Amino acid sequence: MIPRVTATVNLSAVQHNLRQVRKLAPSSRVMAAVKADAYGHGAVPVARALDEAGVDTLAVACMEEAQELREAHLRAPIALLEGVLSPDEAALAAYEGLQVVVHAFWQIELLEAMPSGSNIAVWFKLDSGMHRLGFPLDAVPRLRQALARHPSWRFQGWITHLARADETGSSATIDQIAAFDRALAGVPGARSIANSAGLIAWPSARRDWVRPGLALYGASPLPGKTGAELGFQPAxxxxxxxxxxxxxxxxxxxxxxxxxxxxxxxxxxxxxxxxxxxxxxxxxxxxxxxxxxxxxxxxxxxxxxxxxxxxxxxxxxxxxxxxxxxxxxxxxxxxxxxxxxxxxxxxxxxxxxxxxxxxxxx
Missing domain, CATH: 2.40.37.10 (Lyase, Ornithine Decarboxylase; Chain A, domain 1)
Structure with a gap:
């Protein structure tokens, strides 16, 4: 049967793009976004290629996406970017050993209701200006108290998300980074700021972790530029x-x-x-x-x-x-x-x- 339309995905290009990310941020670990079926490229084959190439963590949006990767026996850790939505999901996240990105106090309550000694790994997401998900910046002391109450939790670090990193002429990204840094001054824990646009255009956003998405697939997040012009290969x-x-x-x-x-x-x-x-x-x-x-x-x-x-x-x-x-x-x-x-x-x-x-x- 002759296919009408064919999408040919070059997994070697995906692996090249991961290497390019590491060149841009050599001191950072990489959390690769494979949510939304790896941006339409196919979550399992792309995640497997990234896993083979030594990615540090894979990031998905929801539990269904995480389960698909677990069923494919991926070795890399998996982060759940929207966190858990119910007690059942909290229990499943612990069972599967997922990293839960927590953005609201009701999600903390879900995790606190888990049996003592549950396998819970958490990131805390702060809202530094995106105004979508995340704790307000002044909630950091309360979040540290939650960690102190639960020493068995494996704390992964602090995340924020950039709203206008593709606007290289705007000061909004600088303002977000500064606000995030002020809120966490003297606070222990890894930091993660940069998405693809932040990674490419804003060196100060390359912290302990970077979270590329579009760049891994060889496309540019910056207007007027192609991925190839930035050293990435279309996949x-x-x-x-x-x-x-x-x-x-x-x-x-x-x-x-x-x-x-x-x-x-x-x-x-x-x-x-x-x-x-x-x-x-x-x-x-x-x-x-x-x-x-x-x-x-x-x-x-x-x-x-x-x-x-x-x-x-x-x-x-x-x-x-x-x-x-x-x-x-x-x-x-x-x-x-x-x-x-x-x-x-x-x-x-x-x-x-x-x-x-x-x-x-x-």
């Missing part, structure tokens, strides 16, 4: 194929809503990918794909199962030719910008109609 190529080629006369409309009208007699290629595969419907006319090494612009709206492209610049194109939607030769950063979104959403939006295959790894 995913999304490809489809030409299903049909037809020639239309000047003035003929193409696709839904006649959003594209042929300016001259021209060949139009029909490609088997659409928004049901995760390609954004917002991509405008002129957005490129790659056919036979050359750019072919979108001509007409993205539909559920197909796109139509202008093949005037690829006169030798044939039915069955592969079409790169985004990847190494067409950065996801460029495609997502044209769609008015970000690479994160492009990756995470791939659907179960896409056939995944994996290359490389150690």
């Amino acid at each position: 995913l190529n999304l490809e489809s194929r030409i299903l049909a080629i037809r020639t239309y006369e000047a003035g003929e409309p193409i696709g839904y809503g006649a959003s594209y009208v042929c300016p001259e007699r021209m060949p139009i290629g029909v490609v088997t990918v659409g928004y049901a595969d995760g390609l954004h419907r917002a991509l405008p006319n002129g957005s490129p794909v790659i056919v036979r090494g050359r750019r072919a612009p979108l001509a007409g709206r993205v539909s559920m199962d197909m796109i139509t492209v202008d093949l005037r610049g690829v006169a030798d194109a044939q039915v069955g030719d592969p079409v790169l939607i985004f990847g190494e030769a067409l950065p996801a950063e460029e495609v997502s910008e044209r769609a008015g979104t970000i690479p994160y959403e492009l990756f995470c939006g791939l659907t179960n109609r896409v056939r995944f295959r994996y290359l490389g790894g150690e």
Whole structure:
């Protein structure tokens, strides 16, 4: 069976990107974000590749994601970024030996209700300005008291999250780092601040731990930059194929809503990918794909199962030719910008109609 759309994930690129993270922050340990199915790249194979490459900890959002990795017998520790939501989850976290990122006092109460001697590892998350999750900065003394009450808890350290690290011209990140440091002045425990943008753009955010996500997949979190320009390797190529080629006369409309009208007699290629595969419907006319090494612009709206492209610049194109939607030769950063979104959403939006295959790894 010939797949309509294929996502080829290069696990060696993921491992290269981990090494690049370590070059940027050689004194830091690495907590790699593999939440959201490893940003759409496949949680288990990506986590296994990172584990083989010696990552220090894997980070997921929720218990279901942690269980998927545990069932795959990953050796690396696993951190639960949103913490536990119920007594059952607290018990399961202890049983699985997860690191629980605690962001609210009701979560502390869940852990305190566990039987004495339970295997509990905790991070405390502080809100230094993101204003999403986290304890207020003035709660640090109360949190230290909670640790003193429970000497059996294995304290991992203090975490905060940067809200505007991708805005290199803003002082907001400097302000967040300073607020975090003031709240923890003289307080023991490891610190973790930097996400991918913080790691790349803000050296002062590279503390005991860094928490890269997007950079591990080879894309840039900074506007106007590609991952390749920053030394990272794109890990995913999304490809489809030409299903049909037809020639239309000047003035003929193409696709839904006649959003594209042929300016001259021209060949139009029909490609088997659409928004049901995760390609954004917002991509405008002129957005490129790659056919036979050359750019072919979108001509007409993205539909559920197909796109139509202008093949005037690829006169030798044939039915069955592969079409790169985004990847190494067409950065996801460029495609997502044209769609008015970000690479994160492009990756995470791939659907179960896409056939995944994996290359490389150690």
